[in-house]
Amino acid sequence: MPALKDGDRVLIVDRKLFKDDNTRFFVGVIEEYDDVAVRVRGYPFHLSPYEISGAERHGDERVRVVSLFAGDLIYLLPRDLDPNKVQLRRSPKSLMLTDGEALSVDLSEWLMRV
DSSP states (O other): OOSOOTTOEEEEEOOOSSTTOOEEEEEEEEEEEOSSEEEEEEEEEEEOTTOOSOOOBOSSOEEEEEETTSOOEEEEEOTTOOGGGOEEEEOSSOEEEEOSSSOEEEOGGGSOOO
């Protein structure tokens, strides 16, 4: 049985390539998958170290192909989640992924520590 299936909702945390890279997230729905990659339709977010609160979407809906061997973290989200409603809520000490209803995921570990 595969770990990922068509229609699964996922949160992808991009692996940083350089120390000063912004943290990038992608929330979406898997459209297709195989043994090495998944195609996901959804929305990108990024955290700037210069912003203290708030975290807006970084662009419109897009399609990404993510390699399962690239080192990106992939979190499974509830299948009934609507990616259009997902927001990142940020304060100086916390970061939450929420849909404003049932979903609330603490992502505070991804905040930059100084």
